[in-house]
Amino acid sequence: GQNIDQPTEMTATEGAIVQINCTYQTSGFNGLFWYQQHAGEAPTFLSYNVLDGLEEKGRFSSFLSRSKGYSYLLLKELQMKDSASYLCAVVDSNYQLIWGAGTKLIIKP
């Protein structure tokens, strides 16, 4: 079967750095998405990785290792508004999106 694993919940301090991991076992791979979802709101696109390496976008970076079936989202200089759920999703060989259950990130002052 196909599976996406990410931690259920993480806590971090304002101003710090946090890394949210995502591991996947899918039938093929055609890219990996990270989305942010604030409580009661729509998921919004953060990043898309299809090649190995680190993609940086402001305070957020996303890393991919296809050989390890692993990605992480790195958030720097955390702000209270970063409190949200972070969803990892993989595009499989049939170009279907396989979603993880999301990681709820709690930021404390």
Add this chain to the structure above:
Amino acid sequence: ETGVTQTPRHLVMGMTNKKSLKCEQHLGHNAMYWYKQSAKKPLELMFVYNFKEQTENNSVPSRFSPECPNSSHLFLHLHTLQPEDSALYLCASSQEREGQETQYFGPGTRLLVL
């Protein structure tokens, strides 16, 4: 209006009621999706429409009935639902029906079935 909009934002219904959820996208996209989101579970893809044609129905019970009159509008008709159908129902759109296309989501309808 921009992006993807959904109405209503909240809905409470009895098991014998009939209601409809509405989604509208203002992005000029050709593909639209219905998802079910339950607490601590992955997003469940329910239906996909590409150029107004339904291309996927992921074993969804017949008490959920989608309708796509044009590329900008998507409906989900609900009847005789069960309490376990209570969830957040998200609509999304993308330029094409390809998995690597970024999907843009609406804010969702929070549904409670009593």
